Amino acid sequence: MTTSCEDDAIPLRDPNNSGGNDFVYTWEKTADSLQLSTYNNYLGSNGTFVENNTGKTTFHYWPNAHALDVLVDGYLRTGNDNYKAKMKALVQGIKVKNGNTYNNVFNDDMIWLALSSLRAYSATQDQEYKAVAEELWGRIKLSWSDNVFGGGITWKQDTPKQKNAVSNAPAAIIALRLYEIDKKAEDLEWAKKIYAWQKANLVDPVTGVVWDNIAEVNNVVITNKDWIFTYNMGTWIGAGLRLYKATNEQTYLNDAVKSGRTVLTSPKLISEGLLRDEGQGDGGLFKGILVRYFTELTQHPTINSTDREKFANFLKFNAQTFYKKGIQRPTMFSGNNWKVAPAAGANTDLTTQLSGVMLIEAAAKLDKDGYFD
Numbered sequence: 001m002t003t004s005c006e007d008d009a010i011p012l013r014d015p016n017n018s019g020g021n022d023f024v025y026t027w028e029k030t031a032d033s034l035q036l037s038t039y040n041n042y043l044g045s046n047g048t049f050v051e052n053n054t055g056k057t058t059f060h061y062w063p064n065a066h067a068l069d070v071l072v073d074g075y076l077r078t079g080n081d082n083y084k085a086k087m088k089a090l091v092q093g094i095k096v097k098n099g100n101t102y103n104n105v106f107n108d109d110m111i112w113l114a115l116s117s118l119r120a121y122s123a124t125q126d127q128e129y130k131a132v133a134e135e136l137w138g139r140i141k142l143s144w145s146d147n148v149f150g151g152g153i154t155w156k157q158d159t160p161k162q163k164n165a166v167s168n169a170p171a172a173i174i175a176l177r178l179y180e181i182d183k184k185a186e187d188l189e190w191a192k193k194i195y196a197w198q199k200a201n202l203v204d205p206v207t208g209v210v211w212d213n214i215a216e217v218n219n220v221v222i223t224n225k226d227w228i229f230t231y232n233m234g235t236w237i238g239a240g241l242r243l244y245k246a247t248n249e250q251t252y253l254n255d256a257v258k259s260g261r262t263v264l265t266s267p268k269l270i271s272e273g274l275l276r277d278e279g280q281g282d283g284g285l286f287k288g289i290l291v292r293y294f295t296e297l298t299q300h301p302t303i304n305s306t307d308r309e310k311f312a313n314f315l316k317f318n319a320q321t322f323y324k325k326g327i328q329r330p331t332m333f334s335g336n337n338w339k340v341a342p343a344a345g346a347n348t349d350l351t352t353q354l355s356g357v358m359l360i361e362a363a364a365k366l367d368k369d370g371y372f373d
Contacts, residue, residue, distance in 0.1 A: 030360050062108065062113075071087045231287075279336055
């Protein structure tokens with residue numbers, strides 16, 4: 001099913017140019033339209049979301065965790081209680097669709113759900129979300145091992161000799177979100193040791209680029225420095241910002257800013273000023289995750305004005321390009337290349353759609369807060 005959404009930007013005549021118009025971006029209306037399209041076109045059973053908009057109804061755990069994040073974005077922006085009902089149905093439905101358990105062999109899947117559940121808890125103070133996050137956090141910590149690569153959380157519960165960025169920096173963020181709520185020293189210690197391990201093993205000390213994983217293959221330990229993905233940069237930045245807030249240790253903020261500056265310049269991460277096309281499937285979600293944490297970096301109160309302006313302009317350029325070129329209208333489907341809209345009737349995976357919503361929700365927030373002036 002498709003839905004038509006009215007959100008076209010309003011052309012206003014520029015009084016300083018008798019022949020031209022200014023282009024006014026309607027960020028909040030567009031966020032509403034993307035949220036509505038996502039709900040109407042991807043909703044499956046038990047309040048969960050299906051794989052794509054062209055008939056594949058498979059349930060996937062981790063995109064649904066990010067769908068919860070996106071619903072939280074909508075609720076925080078609008079205060080509309082309809083989002084709360086959707087959020088509750090989704091978090092409960094994920095358990096049903098996952099075999100009546102939140103446990104998952106992929107640690108990162110559980111990490112994403114713990115993170116979005118903690119955001120839902122912060123937004124609503126509903127204890128059910130916090131309970132879900134605490135249950136997941138208890139399971140995730142079991143996959144830490146000191147005797148393989150000197151620490152780190154495994155990518156999966158059954159891969160003791162593979163540890164990924166995606167199962168570490170985001171886990172540190174869980175610990176720090178819980179620390180903000182309960183002020184338990186053990187959560188802060190977990191965050192510190194996870195962060196220190198990732199910094200020592202999966203982060204380029206010069207550029208702040210995050211490498212994807214370290215693994216033992218045929219008795220040889222290999223660090224995969226060829227896989228550089230946007231979402232790993234995002235969660236590394238997010239962990240650094242939160243550790244700085246918790247400890248006031250400048251090195252954490254410096255790490256986040258270093259990686260943020262690299263995002264703006266690395267051909268592994270951008271192309272022609274846009275976050276690069278990482279395809280659909282899992283890769284479709286990567287850019288949206290980076291945008292979430294890069295927005296936090298942009299709005300951090302202690303970064304210098306030069307960095308703040310560069311970061312804000314980067315997000316603004318990505319959002320404006322996507323707004324004008326990357327959305328199929330009026331159906332409001334997202335392109336995985338943010339300067340190319342999907343063709344009519346083309347497939348858009350849920351992952352790709354969610355990244356587009358995340359970008360426009362971020363733009364609406366940044367614009368409202370005065371960063372797009």
